[in-house]
Amino acid sequence: MQNIIEINNLTFQYDGDSPNSSAAVEGINLQIEKGSFTVILGHNGSGKSTLAKLLNGLLLPTEGSVSVDGLLTTDEKNIFEIRRKLGMVFQNPDNQIVCTVVEEDVAFGPENLGLEPSEIRKRVDSALETVDMTEYRFAAPDRLSGGQKQRVALAGILAMEPECIVLDEPTAMLDPKGRKEVIETITRLNKEKGITVILITHFMEEAENADRVIVMDSGKITADGSLFDVFSNTGLIVNAGLALPQSVELLSVLKQKGFNVKPGYISPKAAAKEIYRALKGGTL
Amino acid sequence: MLSSFTLGQYYNTTSVIHRLDPRFKLLQLIFIIAFIFVCKNFFALFLMCALVLIAMLLSKVPFRMYLRNLKVILPIVVFTAILNMLYVNQGEVVLFSWWIITVTLDGVLKAAFMVIRILLLILISAVLTYTTTPTELTDAIESLLKPLKFLGLGELVHTLAMMMTISLRFIPTLTDETDKIISAQKARGADLESGNILSKIKALLPILIPLLFSAIRRADDLADAMDCRCYSGGKGRTRMKKLVPGAKDYITTTILIVVFAAVIVVGKVF
Numbered sequence A: 001m002q003n004i005i006e007i008n009n010l011t012f013q014y015d016g017d018s019p020n021s022s023a024a025v026e027g028i029n030l031q032i033e034k035g036s037f038t039v040i041l042g043h044n045g046s047g048k049s050t051l052a053k054l055l056n057g058l059l060l061p062t063e064g065s066v067s068v069d070g071l072l073t074t075d076e077k078n079i080f081e082i083r084r085k086l087g088m089v090f091q092n093p094d095n096q097i098v099c100t101v102v103e104e105d106v107a108f109g110p111e112n113l114g115l116e117p118s119e120i121r122k123r124v125d126s127a128l129e130t131v132d133m134t135e136y137r138f139a140a141p142d143r144l145s146g147g148q149k150q151r152v153a154l155a156g157i158l159a160m161e162p163e164c165i166v167l168d169e170p171t172a173m174l175d176p177k178g179r180k181e182v183i184e185t186i187t188r189l190n191k192e193k194g195i196t197v198i199l200i201t202h203f204m205e206e207a208e209n210a211d212r213v214i215v216m217d218s219g220k221i222t223a224d225g226s227l228f229d230v231f232s233n234t235g236l237i238v239n240a241g242l243a244l245p246q247s248v249e250l251l252s253v254l255k256q257k258g259f260n261v262k263p264g265y266i267s268p269k270a271a272a273k274e275i276y277r278a279l280k281g282g283t284l
Numbered sequence B: 001m002l003s004s005f006t007l008g009q010y011y012n013t014t015s016v017i018h019r020l021d022p023r024f025k026l027l028q029l030i031f032i033i034a035f036i037f038v039c040k041n042f043f044a045l046f047l048m049c050a051l052v053l054i055a056m057l058l059s060k061v062p063f064r065m066y067l068r069n070l071k072v073i074l075p076i077v078v079f080t081a082i083l084n085m086l087y088v089n090q091g092e093v094v095l096f097s098w099w100i101i102t103v104t105l106d107g108v109l110k111a112a113f114m115v116i117r118i119l120l121l122i123l124i125s126a127v128l129t130y131t132t133t134p135t136e137l138t139d140a141i142e143s144l145l146k147p148l149k150f151l152g153l154g155e156l157v158h159t160l161a162m163m164m165t166i167s168l169r170f171i172p173t174l175t176d177e178t179d180k181i182i183s184a185q186k187a188r189g190a191d192l193e194s195g196n197i198l199s200k201i202k203a204l205l206p207i208l209i210p211l212l213f214s215a216i217r218r219a220d221d222l223a224d225a226m227d228c229r230c231y232s233g234g235k236g237r238t239r240m241k242k243l244v245p246g247a248k249d250y251i252t253t254t255i256l257i258v259v260f261a262a263v264i265v266v267g268k269v270f
């Protein structure tokens, strides 16, 4: 399958001049497949946001290169095309909505692309429909809940018809309900529209639907694989400064005690099935 | 504490006035205000009163909303009235005289004239703000100033409109935040009410500084978000909604012109 993102030997340093300061992102090689759902985990300051901003040219590599759909971020004339193809949603829902009316905010991106009014209208309506916010199209953003604001931000990106969406801790400031709304929407976009998703998060349960999990620690990738493989290696997760999901913790304790279980299941349901299998030798 | 403060005062309903093109509405307002000022006699002023009253009726905004506006400026109205009554003391008919105070019929009429003017001014402005969202107003201003692009000021006009939009968007957010900071500082025992002016200003610093930091942070985030959505100024940018004037706009403008002509004739303006 084709790769949408190619990262070669990428290093980034915030104060590029002083040679002895440490790099926020160091020596990363990474390819992301079109249509995949990747989750990036890592503790505070491990370089996740820095990596995200390097993906669409908000930051430019100190060393190495990043290309999106074959376009290098270092080439200035590619930058708008890259940003159209690779949309980005940030953590704070308040700080990424520009306009005072929901539908006008969703129109902001397509307006910047210089599209025809009728085309913008079509995209705005369909993006609001996709994130299930049509009934709020005339609302003022500051009256919405966090989850709703985040879905408006997502609609604003969708209206640019991107191939890939990068979300940097989109649920960090939301309550459980808002978190669920946003994660469900993202998952649906990936499964139904085939949009490549890169989800940066602190909440390991959100990795549940991922095809691939990447763990970052001090600017480097320390684990990269399927959800099951990454979470089976509990030592590595703990070393990266992350707290194990409860179900994984339970399974790994059971394993230590001599039960024949594999610890890589993060959803409580899957973990229950695994324990049942180990105890009864069948399926739940 | 601050949350009762809302920007603009849009009253959500559907009326002819609500549906007028905001550019027409804005220009019409400017001309109405100008004509309220050029009225020289009661006949002309009466015409303007009728005009404002009809606009208020057509706006479908309840009268108590307008009254609320008037209440705010009541002190100014009273002050103007008294000042005019006392100041004007020519005229034969003396209504009242005591010590150095003389109130003449002319003075009373003059005061009434001024008061009506001020009331009309407030009411007609309220018609605009009740029937037009701040966003529509911003769009109207941007569109009306568009001809400035021939002077090479196109980008400036766009930037100003963008700044207005962002301000309108963030004022409620920052207002909420100020409330939170005030509560947080109060919870830590900050005393914001007592003391002289100097100590009050000093007490404000622990509120202003966190607010400023947060505003800068938000600006930084917003700049990233706007970059991500391919923002590059007004050049090459299109709009989803185009302002298109309709029959309503031309008809109301025609009516206004007729009223203005009448004001000029009966008011012997020129």
Ligand SMILES: Nc1ncnc2c1ncn2[C@@H]1O[C@H](COP(=O)(O)OP(=O)(O)OP(=O)(O)O)[C@@H](O)[C@H]1O
Binding pocket: A014, A015, A024, A042, A043, A044, A045, A046, A047, A048, A049, A050, A051
């Ligand atoms: N604007 C900046 N200027 C200088 N250093 C920065 C800047 N932003 C981040 N850093 C540093 O770069 C490193 C990586 O930060 P980054 O924000 O990428 O981490 P993160 O994984 O996103 O953390 P978090 O989970 O807190 O969001 C940190 O050591 C941080 O202190």
Ligand SMILES: [Mg+2]
Binding pocket: A048, A049, A050, A168, A169
């Ligand atoms: Mg981060």
